[in-house]
Amino acid sequence: MSQVPRKLPEEEGDEEEEEEEEMVGLAGYADGAESFSDGDAESGGDEAFLDFNDPFSTEVKPRILLMGLRRSGKSSIQKVVFHKMSPNETLFLESTNKICREDVSNSSFVNFQIWDFPGQIDFFDPTFDYEMIFRGTGALIFVIDSQDDYMEALARLHLTVTRAYKVNPDINFEIFIHKVDGLSDDHKIETQRDIHQRANDDLADAALEKIHLSFYLTSIYDHSIFEAFSKVVQKLIPQLPTLENLLNIFISNSGIEKAFLFDVVSKIYIATDSTPVDMQTYELCCDMIDVVIDISCIYGLKDDGTGTPYDKESMAIIKLNNTTVLYLKEVTKFLALVCFVREESFERKGLIDYNFHCFRKAIQEVFEVRMKVVRSRKHQSHMQKNKRPTPNGTPRMPL
Numbered sequence: 001m002s003q004v005p006r007k008l009p010e011e012e013g014d015e016e017e018e019e020e021e022e023m024v025g026l027a028g029y030a031d032g033a034e035s036f037s038d039g040d041a042e043s044g045g046d047e048a049f050l051d052f053n054d055p056f057s058t059e060v061k062p063r064i065l066l067m068g069l070r071r072s073g074k075s076s077i078q079k080v081v082f083h084k085m086s087p088n089e090t091l092f093l094e095s096t097n098k099i100c101r102e103d104v105s106n107s108s109f110v111n112f113q114i115w116d117f118p119g120q121i122d123f124f125d126p127t128f129d130y131e132m133i134f135r136g137t138g139a140l141i142f143v144i145d146s147q148d149d150y151m152e153a154l155a156r157l158h159l160t161v162t163r164a165y166k167v168n169p170d171i172n173f174e175i176f177i178h179k180v181d182g183l184s185d186d187h188k189i190e191t192q193r194d195i196h197q198r199a200n201d202d203l204a205d206a207a208l209e210k211i212h213l214s215f216y217l218t219s220i221y222d223h224s225i226f227e228a229f230s231k232v233v234q235k236l237i238p239q240l241p242t243l244e245n246l247l248n249i250f251i252s253n254s255g256i257e258k259a260f261l262f263d264v265v266s267k268i269y270i271a272t273d274s275t276p277v278d279m280q281t282y283e284l285c286c287d288m289i290d291v292v293i294d295i296s297c298i299y300g301l302k303d304d305g306t307g308t309p310y311d312k313e314s315m316a317i318i319k320l321n322n323t324t325v326l327y328l329k330e331v332t333k334f335l336a337l338v339c340f341v342r343e344e345s346f347e348r349k350g351l352i353d354y355n356f357h358c359f360r361k362a363i364q365e366v367f368e369v370r371m372k373v374v375r376s377r378k379h380q381s382h383m384q385k386n387k388r389p390t391p392n393g394t395p396r397m398p399l
């Protein structure tokens with residue numbers, strides 16, 4: 001139900017006093033505005049976000065495997081997306097000869113482990129415990145070099161997918177048809193169709209058509225790799241439907257065309273509203289984040305060089321020459337909301353800001369719920385551990 005406040009908080013001047021009322025609902029931009037939340041907001045601050053370091057929760061620290069033949073581009077993908085390496089520098093990367101595990105956890109909101117496998121890994125090698133590896137895996141990215149003959153890659157894909165599926169049927173299989181920068185548009189489509197057909201035929205021949213493979217055309221030389229990685233990561237975020245829903249309500253009430261929730265460090269978008277994503281829009285958002293961070297690095301730090309280029313004050317407005325406005329606002333230490341707004345809708349900036357305020361709080365609530373579950377699970381597990389008798393049979397706690 002629409003619950004339009006009598007006045008926007010900025011007009012009333014005293015934001016603190018309004019805090020409780022504000023969480024009641026979004027200010028309606030269009031008719032039919034929905035209620036955002038009807039509970040009291042317990043703002044958890046940044047700590048309210050997912051505790052990915054929690055050992056009890058594999059669900060929030062998922063493992064992503066990067067597999068594929070040698071030189072298909074696995075390490076390059078990892079370096080470009082998570083280490084800001086420029087694509088040209090990847091030409092000098094050495095071949096990976098052991099499994100490299102990396103925790104993408106401290107630097108960004110998107111928190112997971114990436115395991116980069118050497119191309120020549122042998123499933124029949126008894127020292128390679130693939131069961132253990134696949135058991136804790138959320139997504140398996142298989143990289144196929146589209147500029148090379150991909151028959152061998154397809155055979156390896158089939159072997160990998162069938163093995164992994166037997167161990168863990170819940171893995172998401174994500175196929176990156178990579179290095180498409182070297183292909184013409186027609187050739188790209190044809191390659192994707194051919195790889196899709198062959199990979200699925202192989203599965204059907206093995207009576208495993210129930211395995212779902214998702215395909216992406218990627219290249220480190222444009223934003224396609226970030227977009228594909230965004231989709232892979234989104235599937236591993238249990239709160240995704242809620243985030244999407246919040247974004248849908250936010251944009252429909254604020255006259256916004258499109259909104260993305262970005263992880264600022266990696267430029268992966270962890271959620272967007274349900275209108276279709278077009279590549280240009282996504283690229284503009286990525287460019288805007290780069291501009292904001294670059295400018296902040298130059299002019300936003302203190303004189304002694306301390307401070308961070310991205311903080312609570314971070315926000316930016318960029319007016320394009322096509323009557324569109326790009327609006328970026330800080331949501332948490334790691335997240336930014338980037339919106340596309342028409343100039344005439346942006347005239348109601350006060351309303352957008354008010355709705356953003358509600359949106360931000362609602363997001364904190366979502367993760368606060370999650371934190372409570374994690375905390376109670378930790379507590380339960382701790383209690384169970386204490387109840388278990390010690391090896392010599394004496395109880396750990398007085399009964």
Ligand SMILES: Nc1nc2c(ncn2[C@@H]2O[C@H](COP(=O)(O)OP(=O)(O)OP(=O)(O)O)[C@@H](O)[C@H]2O)c(=O)[nH]1
Nearest residue numbers: 071072073074075076090091095096119179219220
């Ligand atoms: N044209 C093009 N070249 C790419 C792309 N991604 C990676 N490469 C190049 O592919 C080559 C191999 O990349 P790596 O990342 O080392 O491949 P890898 O799969 O990690 O190789 P191993 O460690 O041997 O398994 C490098 O020269 C990269 O510059 C891409 O999107 N387009």
